[in-house]
Amino acid sequence: MxxxxxxxxxxxxxxxxxxxxxxxxxxxxxxxxxxxxxxxxxxxxxxxxxxxxxxxxxxxxxxxxxxxxxxxxxxxxxxxxxxxxxxxxxxxxxxxxxxxxxxxxxxxxxxxxxxxRATISDMGPLLLARLLDLNEVQEGVLNIAFKLSDEQGLLLLDLKDLRALLQHIGDNAAQFRQYGNIAPATIGAIQRQLLVLENQGATQFFGEPAxxxxxxxxxxxxxxxxxxxxxxxxxxxxxxxxxxxxxxxxxxxxxxxxxxxxxxxxxxxxxxxxxxxxxxxxxxxxxxxxxxxxxxxxxxxxxxxxxxxxxxxxxxxxxxxxxxxxxxxxxxxxxxxxxxxxxxxxxxxxxxxxxxxxxxxxxxxxxxxxxxxxxxxxxxxxxxxxxxxxxxxxxxxxxxxxxxxxxASPVLGKYDTAIDRDSAFEILQGRVNERMGQAAAPESRPKWGQYGTQPNTSANPPTSEESGWLGGLGQVVGGLFTRKPGSKALSPGEIAVRSAVQSAARSAGTQIAHAIVRNIFGSLSK
Structure with missing residues (x-):
C-alpha cells in the first residue's frame, strides 16, 4: 500500500x-x-x-x-x-x-x-429557433419579431409576450414588408411550436426574476x-x-x-x-x-x-x-x-x-x-x-x-416568486384597447408594485403620480442595497423585492446590448 x-x-x-x-x-x-x-x-x-x-x-x-x-x-x-x-x-x-x-x-x-428563469430576449432568436425546431423560413420570421421588439421597446419576457408580438406581426404583415413576406401559415406554425413548448413545462422557465x-x-x-x-x-x-x-x-x-x-x-x-x-x-x-x-x-x-x-x-x-x-x-x-x-x-x-x-x-x-x-x-x-x-x-x-x-440556501427568496411586469403583451393589448375605444379605466390598471417598472416609451409615458412612486422606489431600493454594519440579514421578502428590481433594471438597461450580443452563437458562426 x-x-x-x-x-x-x-x-x-x-x-x-x-x-x-x-x-x-x-x-x-x-x-x-x-x-x-x-x-x-x-x-x-x-x-x-x-x-x-x-x-x-x-x-x-x-x-x-x-x-x-x-x-x-x-x-x-x-x-x-x-x-x-x-x-x-x-x-x-x-x-x-x-x-x-x-x-x-x-x-x-x-x-x-x-x-x-430566463427571459425570451435573453434566450435570443438562434437558440429559441433551435428549441422550437423551426425551419429556415420560420427562423427568419422569429428574427423579425426580435428586431421589432428592439425597435419598438416591446420587452420579450415570457411566452405570452412572444405570442402577442407574433400575432401583432401577423395582423399587420403589410407594415413590415421591408423585412420580407410574412405568411400567416408561418406565424401559425411558430405559434403551434410554442404550444408544444408550453406543454413540455417551458412556461416555468421563461420569465422573471431572471x-x-x-x-x-x-x-x-x-x-x-x-x-x-x-x-x-x-x-x-x-x-x-x-x-x-x-x-x-x-x-x-x-x-x-x-x-x-x-x-x-x-x-x-x-x-x-x-x-x-x-x-x-x-x-x-x-x-x-x-x-x-x-x-x-x-x-x-x-x-x-x-x-x-x-x-x-x-x-x-x-x-x-x-x-x-x-x-x-x-x-x-x-x-x-x-x-x-x-x-x-x-x-x-x-x-x-x-x-x-x-x-x-x-x-x-x-x-x-x-x-x-x-x-x-x-x-x-x-x-x-x-x-x-x-x-x-x-x-x-x-x-x-x-x-x-x-x-438554508443562500439564494432563498430571491427567485422563488415569479414577477410579471408590463411588457410586450400588456403594451400591445393596451394598443388594441385604445383602437377599439375600450381603454381600461385608470383604477383598473395593474399596480406597479405588482409588475415592476413600466417601460418609458413615447406611447406610454409615466404620469406624475407614477413618477413620484418611482422616486419613492429609488429610496426603498437604496435601503435594500445598503446594509449598515451590524444590521440583520435581509428577509426572504426583502430579497424577493430586491431581485425583482434588479431583474427589471437588468432587462431595461441591457436591452440595447442584447440586440448586439444576445445572439452570441449566431455572430460567432458567421
Whole structure:
C-alpha cells in the first residue's frame, strides 16, 4: 500500500483522481482546459463526476452539474462509509473521510429546487429557433419579431409576450414588408411550436426574476466553491429543452464574464451530462458556434466537462479541445460498438505498456483509462486507474433532506416568486384597447408594485403620480442595497423585492446590448 503522506505532499493545487502505478491528478491550472468523462451505463461515470465536483469545490471553484438520475443530490450529505468505498480507499492507499459540501438545488420546473428563469430576449432568436425546431423560413420570421421588439421597446419576457408580438406581426404583415413576406401559415406554425413548448413545462422557465449567472459562482464561509445541482430527472423528458437551456447558460457565461487568461484554477466548472443531446441533429452553424464558444470560454475561467456514453457522440472539432479525460468501460458486442472502441482508444496519448483498445472492454466498475494535462498542458500517457471514492453520499437525498438544504440556501427568496411586469403583451393589448375605444379605466390598471417598472416609451409615458412612486422606489431600493454594519440579514421578502428590481433594471438597461450580443452563437458562426 502506498504511503498516504506521499499523496498529501503531492496534492497541493491538484485533485486526486485515482491510482494506477502512481497517483493520478487533475491539475487545477489545467481545469479550464475542459474534459471528458465517458463510458457505458453502470461503469461509474457519475461517481467520477462527483469526485471531480468535490475536488473543485474543496479548492474553492464553483461547480454546476445536471442531476440526471438524482444521484448527485447526495453531495450535500456526508458519505455513509459503504464497504465498497472504504475498501477502494484502502486499496488506493488513502484514508476514507466522510464529508459534505455546500450545495444549492435548482429546478427549471420549480419542484425540487429554486426555479431558474430566463427571459425570451435573453434566450435570443438562434437558440429559441433551435428549441422550437423551426425551419429556415420560420427562423427568419422569429428574427423579425426580435428586431421589432428592439425597435419598438416591446420587452420579450415570457411566452405570452412572444405570442402577442407574433400575432401583432401577423395582423399587420403589410407594415413590415421591408423585412420580407410574412405568411400567416408561418406565424401559425411558430405559434403551434410554442404550444408544444408550453406543454413540455417551458412556461416555468421563461420569465422573471431572471437568473443572475454570478449566483452560480459563490463560496461558503470555509472558502469552498458552491456546487449547483440542477434537478434534471423530469427535465430529461424534454431533451431539447434540457440541451437548449445548457447552451443558453454557456452563452450567458461567455457574454457576461470578463477575460482573465489562464487562472491558477477555474472560476466555474460546468458538467454537461448526456452531452450527445447537445449535438443531435444540430445544424452546422450551431456546431461551429459551440466549438468556438468551448474554445474561447476557457480564457474566462470556465471549464466545460462533457459526460456521455461514447466519445464518438461529440464532434471531432469539440473533442480535440477536451484535455482532461476519464474513459470508463465500453462494450463491444456489435461491429458498431467495436468501431466506437477503436475511436475511443485513438483519442489518448498511447502508453507503450498498455493495449488501450483491449483494456477499454476489460475495465471493471470504478476503473477508468485516465489521461490528464500536465503542468505544460501536454496530455499524460493513458493509465489504467482505480478511481478514488467520493467523500459525500453516493446516491439521492430524501425529500425532507432536500427541503432542509433549500431552506438554508443562500439564494432563498430571491427567485422563488415569479414577477410579471408590463411588457410586450400588456403594451400591445393596451394598443388594441385604445383602437377599439375600450381603454381600461385608470383604477383598473395593474399596480406597479405588482409588475415592476413600466417601460418609458413615447406611447406610454409615466404620469406624475407614477413618477413620484418611482422616486419613492429609488429610496426603498437604496435601503435594500445598503446594509449598515451590524444590521440583520435581509428577509426572504426583502430579497424577493430586491431581485425583482434588479431583474427589471437588468432587462431595461441591457436591452440595447442584447440586440448586439444576445445572439452570441449566431455572430460567432458567421
Amino acid at each position: 502506498a504511503d498516504p503522506s506521499t499523496h498529501e505532499k503531492a496534492s497541493a493545487g491538484r485533485i486526486l483522481v485515482g491510482k494506477s502505478d502512481k497517483y493520478e491528478y487533475l491539475t487545477l491550472r489545467m481545469g479550464n482546459r475542459h474534459g471528458l468523462i465517458a463510458g457505458a451505463t453502470g461503469t461509474g461515470k457519475t461517481v467520477t463526476l462527483q469526485l471531480l465536483a468535490e475536488g473543485f469545490s474543496q479548492a474553492g471553484t464553483s461547480v454546476f452539474a445536471a442531476d440526471i438520475k438524482g444521484d448527485l443530490a447526495g453531495l450535500a450529505m456526508p458519505g455513509e462509509g459503504k464497504p465498497a468505498l472504504v475498501n477502494r480507499a484502502a486499496e488506493i492507499g488513502i484514508p476514507y473521510t466522510p464529508d459534505r459540501f455546500p450545495v444549492v438545488y435548482w429546478d427549471l420546473l420549480a419542484e425540487q429546487g429554486h426555479p431558474i 437568473l443572475d449567472i454570478h449566483d452560480f459562482m459563490q463560496t461558503d464561509r470555509d472558502g469552498r466553491g458552491r456546487i449547483n445541482i440542477l434537478a434534471a430527472d423530469k427535465l430529461m423528458r424534454s431533451p431539447r429543452l434540457y440541451a437548449t437551456f445548457l447552451l443558453w447558460m454557456l452563452s450567458e457565461l461567455f457574454e457576461q464574464l470578463p477575460e482573465i487568461g489562464d487562472p491558477d484554477q477555474p472560476k466555474l466548472v460546468f458538467f454537461f451530462d448526456e452531452a450527445h443531446l447537445l449535438f443531435d441533429n444540430a445544424p452546422k452553424s450551431l456546431l461551429t458556434a459551440i466549438e468556438q464558444v468551448v474554445r474561447l470560454i476557457r480564457s474566462k475561467g470556465v471549464g466545460v466537462y462533457f459526460v456521455t456514453q461514447n466519445p464518438a457522440d461529440i464532434p471531432d472539432t469539440v473533442l480535440g479541445q477536451l484535455g482532461n479525460r476519464a474513459q470508463h468501460a465500453l462494450r463491444a458486442f456489435t461491429p458498431r460498438d467495436q468501431k466506437a472502441v477503436k475511436v475511443a482508444a485513438s483519442t489518448f496519448r498511447q502508453n507503450p505498456t498498455l493495449d488501450t483498445e483491449t483494456v477499454i472492454t476489460q475495465l471493471g466498475v470504478g476503473e477508468a483509462l485516465v489521461s490528464m494535462l500536465d503542468e505544460k498542458a501536454m496530455p499524460e500517457m493513458v493509465a489504467r486507474t482505480l478511481i478514488a471514492p467520493p467523500a459525500a453520499r453516493v446516491g439521492p437525498v430524501t425529500p425532507q433532506e432536500r427541503a432542509e438544504i433549500i431552506q
